[in-house]
Amino acid sequence: MNNNQFLQKDTQIVRKIVLLVCAAILIACIAIGAGSYFYIKSALQPVDPQDKTPVHISIPIGSSVNEIADLLEKKRLIKSATVFRYYVKFKNHVNFQAGEYDLNRSMPMENIIEVLKTGKVTEKGGLKLTIPKGTQITQIAAIIAKKTGYKKEDVLKQLNDRAYLEHLMQKYPKVLSKDIFNKNIRYPLEGYLFPATYSFKERKPPLSDIIEEMLKKTEEVLAKYERDRKTNNMPVHQLLTMSSLIEEEATEKADREKIASVFYNRLRAGMPLQTDPTVLYALGKHKDRVSYKDLEVQSPYNTYIHKGLPPGPIANSGEMSIKAALEPAKTDYFYFLATPAGDVIFTKTLAEHNQQKEKYIGKQ
Incomplete structure (x- = not known):
């Protein structure tokens, strides 16, 4: 067998090896893809289609998607926190509502997401307070009064109390400044109470708790834009x-x-x-x-x-x-x-x- 024949034979062997390797990689990719597809498909399904037992879960105000995903997985309401995070991002689901929820393990992931977005909280003697966008202080005071039994005048008095406002300035220095006391300001906290749905365990929580939850939400939202705000001075x-x-x-x-x-x-x-x-x-x-x-x-x-x-x-x-x-x-x-x-x-x-x-x- 001459050198050309040896070369041809080696080339054929190399080709076979390359083809086998490529085939193996292709099969592996198909297997991984199929496995991932079925894994994700399974993760989107209920943890247990037969289990309708209520599972109570509390979503704190300001919870991130990652934190919500971990809570749901810990309660065994979803199969995978990772899939939940990627699915939420892929579907562009936003504005999850804080609150107390009764979910169950027969619910598909999409249903759980919709409940958390609509804010349909469990009514167990607690308080659900919805503050719409474009709401003024006097309107917010009326909403609080209607939902809690406080008098509107008492709510406004708390919102205008100088000593209390100075206390809030110390507690939320990134949000509140002396600007709220400018001489022409009608209501110091006008515009500072963020529009959202708030949930409280008590039917009539202290007014300070209600006000501070709204300020915390404002602080949380503003934190996302801190760099842009400082860039714009x-x-x-x-x-x-x-x-x-x-x-x-x-x-x-x-x-x-x-x-x-x-x-x-x-x-x-x-x-x-x-x-x-x-x-x-x-x-x-x-x-x-x-x-x-x-x-x-x-x-x-x-x-x-x-x-x-x-x-x-x-x-x-x-x-x-x-x-x-x-x-x-x-x-x-x-x-x-x-x-x-x-x-x-x-x-x-x-x-x-x-x-x-x-x-x-x-x-x-």
């Missing part, structure tokens, strides 16, 4: 003030980042913000339409007669509005108009704005 009070204007002007269909851009463009140009919600806040009442006479109300909150931001927030704001206040869109818009259908139309000039106003609202 924006104090918390200024951030919450701007985000409250965005929240009050936004509709469900609104692009909050564009609304923020209009406000910032006006501030840079030295124009008044001229946002109607500040007029209503100054008036202390809600109206479907602001009149020209209303625009003349003498108040530091009236952004038609005072340039710059109002003295403080005019309501609480959700996370989307806080994010928009820190990350506004880059536009050359100076005007926006909310149509009766909830759409928001942005324009560059007053003439364009008036055209759209006449088209959608009519002459006033």
Whole structure:
């Protein structure tokens, strides 16, 4: 056998080895893929389809997805905390609600997720308190009073107590500053009580517990944006003030980042913000339409007669509005108009704005 024949034979052997190795790798990949698929599919199914025994679980306020996943796995309500985390991220599930829940091991993972998102807490004599976005202090006091039996006046008294507020400033220095005591501020904690669903074991917990849970939530949300806030050199009070204007002007269909851009463009140009919600806040009442006479109300909150931001927030704001206040869109818009259908139309000039106003609202 000559050298060429030896070479040909070696080449054939090498080819066979390579083919075998490739085949083995392919089979291994298929096996791993199939195994992973069936593992994940199994993990999404109930731990025990026949076991409907209630399993009580408490989700603390501020719990992360990782912490919730570990709690569920520890209670044997899901098969895998890891799969839960990846599934939540893949499906973009957000806004899990704190509270006391009675779940069971016959529930698929998706059902458990939906319950935790809707906040359907177990009613065992405890308190469930829902504070909507865009809610003002007086409204929050009314909600607390209605749900707990406290008098609205007593709630407001606690929220305005100087000694108590100074205590809170020491306890939450990253959230509260002396800005809340500015002379023109109507309510020191306006805008600082985060909109969310809160659960308490007691039917009538101390007012301080209720207030501080809301401040903790604000602290938690603001912590996510600490770097952006410092980069923008924006104090918390200024951030919450701007985000409250965005929240009050936004509709469900609104692009909050564009609304923020209009406000910032006006501030840079030295124009008044001229946002109607500040007029209503100054008036202390809600109206479907602001009149020209209303625009003349003498108040530091009236952004038609005072340039710059109002003295403080005019309501609480959700996370989307806080994010928009820190990350506004880059536009050359100076005007926006909310149509009766909830759409928001942005324009560059007053003439364009008036055209759209006449088209959608009519002459006033």
